[in-house]
Amino acid sequence: MYAQLVESGKAETSEQDVAFQKRIDDGIRIEPKDWMPEGYRKTLIRQIGQHAHSEIVGQLPEGNWITRAPTLQRKAILLAKVQDEAGHGLYLYCAAETLGISRDEMTEQLLAGKAKYSSIFNYPTLTWADIGAIGWLVDGAAIMNQVPLQRCSYGPYSRAMIRICKEESFHQRQGFDIMRALVEGTEDQKAMAQDALNRWWWPSLMMFGPSDKDSVHSEQSMRWGIKQNTNDELRQKFVDQTVPQAEWLGLTVPDSELSWNEEKGGYDFGEPDWNEFMEVIKGNGPCNRERLEARQKAWDDGAWFREGLMAHAEKQSAPIAAE
Amino acid sequence: MSKEWPLWEVFIRGQHGLSHRHVGSLHAPDAEMAMKNARDVYTRRNEGVSIWVVESAKITASNPDEAGAMFEPSESKVYRHPTFFDIPKEVGAM
Numbered sequence: 001m002y003a004q005l006v007e008s009g010k011a012e013t014s015e016q017d018v019a020f021q022k023r024i025d026d027g028i029r030i031e032p033k034d035w036m037p038e039g040y041r042k043t044l045i046r047q048i049g050q051h052a053h054s055e056i057v058g059q060l061p062e063g064n065w066i067t068r069a070p071t072l073q074r075k076a077i078l079l080a081k082v083q084d085e086a087g088h089g090l091y092l093y094c095a096a097e098t099l100g101i102s103r104d105e106m107t108e109q110l111l112a113g114k115a116k117y118s119s120i121f122n123y124p125t126l127t128w129a130d131i132g133a134i135g136w137l138v139d140g141a142a143i144m145n146q147v148p149l150q151r152c153s154y155g156p157y158s159r160a161m162i163r164i165c166k167e168e169s170f171h172q173r174q175g176f177d178i179m180r181a182l183v184e185g186t187e188d189q190k191a192m193a194q195d196a197l198n199r200w201w202w203p204s205l206m207m208f209g210p211s212d213k214d215s216v217h218s219e220q221s222m223r224w225g226i227k228q229n230t231n232d233e234l235r236q237k238f239v240d241q242t243v244p245q246a247e248w249l250g251l252t253v254p255d256s257e258l259s260w261n262e263e264k265g266g267y268d269f270g271e272p273d274w275n276e277f278m279e280v281i282k283g284n285g286p287c288n289r290e291r292l293e294a295r296q297k298a299w300d301d302g303a304w305f306r307e308g309l310m311a312h313a314e315k316q317s318a319p320i321a322a323e
Numbered sequence: 324m325s326k327e328w329p330l331w332e333v334f335i336r337g338q339h340g341l342s343h344r345h346v347g348s349l350h351a352p353d354a355e356m357a358m359k360n361a362r363d364v365y366t367r368r369n370e371g372v373s374i375w376v377v378e379s380a381k382i383t384a385s386n387p388d389e390a391g392a393m394f395e396p397s398e399s400k401v402y403r404h405p406t407f408f409d410i411p412k413e414v415g416a417m
């Protein structure tokens with residue numbers, strides 16, 4: 001998901017650890033100043049950091065179409081949507097900071113390639129229909145993952161997720177609405193919507209991370225209440241919810257293995273290309289370089305502003321010398 | 324590396340008649356910018372009618388490790404609750 005491959009620390013079994021685990025099992029939230037195992041702290045910093053970076057980097061593919069939105073209303077809506085994503089990044093950075101890492105440290109880790117962000121944002125937005133597909137599929141997949149995170153054992157993360165979830169359904173609906181307008185338009189417009197679905201379907205399924213049998217970090221995170229569902233459970237839920245929507249739109253999901261399984265009450269579907277996923281995570285996706293360059297440029301170009309305002313604030317608050 | 328903008332805590336009064344409630348934090352160089360950022364980050368959908376911003380460093384918080392001793396006086400004085408007293412039914416509402 002927005003945190004697809006988070007390494008989780010090992011739990012130890014001191015008396016404190018046992019009391020900590022009991023607190024989690026009792027459903028009592030952990031707050032910043034409470035004692036916590038180092039592994040719990042580190043896992044959360046990595047996961048919330050990845051999530052925050054995903055919100056921020058995620059603005060780039062959509063930002064690409066703000067100036068070219070087909071109408072003024074679509075432009076205003078997209079601007080509001082992208083602004084929300086900036087807000088999501090800020091809520092999450094603040095939640096991570098309560099664990100003892102600074103905002104600047106997190107930014108530096110991102111720019112140095114040490115901190116990851118979701119693989120999905122390394123794909124290009126080639127047409128306006130991609131903006132529809134992102135809202136519908138990418139925000140849709142994000143919601144699937146974020147709803148259970150509202151119950152995360154760490155208070156600040158859980159509260160940030162509650163705020164975020166309140167804002168997400170607008171994102172998914174505006175995307176679906178773009179797709180709907182396209183499929184109800186000309187043949188070319190409908191073909192554009194189909195092309196976007198073809199390109200975004202598999203990367204959207206990859207957002208949930210590798211299959212549970214290959215996901216080494218899941219178990220401890222589940223025990224700590226950082227993760228509530230397995231990757232495969234969420235992926236299945238997403239497919240079951242989205243396929244009928246694609247059918248309603250009159251679009252074809254690009255998976256020849258897709259079929260309804262009456263027995264399990266869900267769809268059977270094909271495997272995403274996990275080699276592609278690993279390559280994108282490693283930095284070899286179509287837009288990895290471009291995305292990091294854009295973040296680096298924003299960081300460098302904003303330096304004079306950050307420093308200037310700080311210098312001004314310090315000058316204003318300095319005691320006035322006696323005359 | 325330059326100095327990071329300090330952290331501020333944001334409190335919002337959701338509706339007239341309610342108290343301000345902590346909603347989150349943000350970074351800003353001074354109070355004026357903290358207020359502007361708080362508006363943009365925390366009130367994009369009519370979440371409030373009033374905002375307070377306080378520099379996080381100025382807040383003194385109780386220590387969770389001492390919570391037991393800290394709140395003991397309130398736990399041990401059961402007579403502070405009206406249910407401690409037995410009032411005969413015939414006396415009526417009290």
Ligand SMILES: [Fe+2]
Pocket residue numbers: 055084085088164
């Ligand atoms: Fe978001």
Ligand SMILES: [Fe+2]
Pocket residue numbers: 085139142168171
């Ligand atoms: Fe979103």
